[in-house]
Amino acid sequence: MDVLMFFIGMGRVLVTEPFAGICLYIVPLALALLSKKRNAFPIVIINVLTGWFLPAWILLFLWAIFGEKAMSGTTSQISGLKFCGLCNVCQPAD
Numbered sequence: 001m002d003v004l005m006f007f008i009g010m011g012r013v014l015v016t017e018p019f020a021g022i023c024l025y026i027v028p029l030a031l032a033l034l035s036k037k038r039n040a041f042p043i044v045i046i047n048v049l050t051g052w053f054l055p056a057w058i059l060l061f062l063w064a065i066f067g068e069k070a071m072s073g074t075t076s077q078i079s080g081l082k083f084c085g086l087c088n089v090c091q092p093a094d
Contacts, residue, residue, distance in 0.1 A: 025051050031064035038068045 015021075028051070032043040043064055050056040 025057075028057065028060035028064040031061070032067065035064070036069060037064060039063070043067070 026047070029044050029047045031037075032040040037043065043060055046056070047060050051060065
């Protein structure tokens with residue numbers, strides 16, 4: 001019963017204070033981008049599309065916290081390929 005009352009109360013706050021709702025909505029997005037997670041782009045896209053759905057938001061939040069970090073630096077050379085640690089794409093080295 002207490003959990004139900006908590007969610008009802010939070011719903012009232014988010015409806016009456018839309019700025020608070022927007023700030024909570026973008027928390028997984030901000031965590032993923034600021035901590036430079038390897039899968040930041042999918043987290044951002046899924047957050048924009050399904051962030052309003054509480055179970056999806058919780059999963060995104062956990063993914064943004066515990067997700068794998070990107071490789072340090074922007075590129076690395078491996079056997080003639082240039083790997084971009086930000087977008088996870090391999091291209092032929094110049």
